[in-house]
Amino acid sequence: MAxxxxxxxxxxxxxxxxxxxxxxxxxxxxxxxxxxxxxxxETRVENVVSQSEIYKTRMERELGREVRRLQRELETLRKxxxxxxxxxxxxxxxxxxxxxxxxxxxILRLMCQGADDFRIASEAFLFPxxxxxxxxxxxxxxxxxxxxxxxxxxVSRGLEYVSWLRTEYDTYLTDSxxxxxxxSYVVEWWRNDALPMLYGARDEQWDIDVPLSxxxxxxxxxxxxxxxxxxxxxxxxYEIHRKHRDEIYGTTGLREFELKHxxx
Numbered sequence: 001m002a003x004x005x006x007x008x009x010x011x012x013x014x015x016x017x018x019x020x021x022x023x024x025x026x027x028x029x030x031x032x033x034x035x036x037x038x039x040x041x042e043t044r045v046e047n048v049v050s051q052s053e054i055y056k057t058r059m060e061r062e063l064g065r066e067v068r069r070l071q072r073e074l075e076t077l078r079k080x081x082x083x084x085x086x087x088x089x090x091x092x093x094x095x096x097x098x099x100x101x102x103x104x105x106x107i108l109r110l111m112c113q114g115a116d117d118f119r120i121a122s123e124a125f126l127f128p129x130x131x132x133x134x135x136x137x138x139x140x141x142x143x144x145x146x147x148x149x150x151x152x153x154x155v156s157r158g159l160e161y162v163s164w165l166r167t168e169y170d171t172y173l174t175d176s177x178x179x180x181x182x183x184s185y186v187v188e189w190w191r192n193d194a195l196p197m198l199y200g201a202r203d204e205q206w207d208i209d210v211p212l213s214x215x216x217x218x219x220x221x222x223x224x225x226x227x228x229x230x231x232x233x234x235x236x237x238y239e240i241h242r243k244h245r246d247e248i249y250g251t252t253g254l255r256e257f258e259l260k261h262x263x264x
Contacts, residue, residue: 098244111158
């Protein structure tokens with residue numbers, strides 16, 4: 001009789017343990033399902049935040065573009081009201097922008113033959129540090145109306161720098177891992193070597209200028225249709241350059257520079 005009671009109690013305990021295990025298993029399954037749903041919600045929230053930031057950035061850029069357009073119109077109206085030929089002033093400003101962009105474009109083209117990744121990395125810094133300031137027109141010192149004397153030296157040093165980068169990294173600079181390691185070196189070269197030679201002085205503002213990200217530069221390279229909205233100032237710079245390219249090719253000394261360069 002005692003053995004029967006013990007066996008009964010043992011079976012009862014086993015049944016309770018089995019029941020608890022089943023409940024624990026169910027709870028684990030429900031918890032995993034809850035974690036999965038929570039992860040999905042977090043992903044959705046992150047996507048919403050990301051899209052909101054992208055939309056905010058695009059709106060700011062588009063509004064900035066509109067502000068600049070209105071500022072130009074206002075400047076034109078002021079000149080007309082003062083009896084000055086607004087078209088001449090606007091043309092002079094555009095020619096300075098076109099000349100500067102043409103000179104930098106030539107430098108990049110000559111030093112980046114077969115090195116498009118170096119051009120992208122260079123533009124990541126030049127776009128905010130030079131091009132945007134040139135388009136804003138608030139700092140006359142950034143205009144280049146003639147090929148600087150040190151341009152040939154900058155091109156030759158740039159070619160040497162590209163060769164050095166090739167020995168340092170096994171992949172192109174547009175590889176995300178390589179970009180993170182190399183972009184600071186490219187920026188430093190422009191900040192402390194190339195730009196001071198071209199401008200004859202070093203601007204402290206370059207120390208706080210931040211290059212555009214790899215994602216932004218790939219968007220610039222791969223999605224030309226997004227340029228007016230995502231990169232309004234840079235798009236304006238190239239549009240002005242395109243319109244006045246023929247006018248400034250001779251006056252900037254680019255024709256002679258290229259003929260001399262290609263003769264070597």
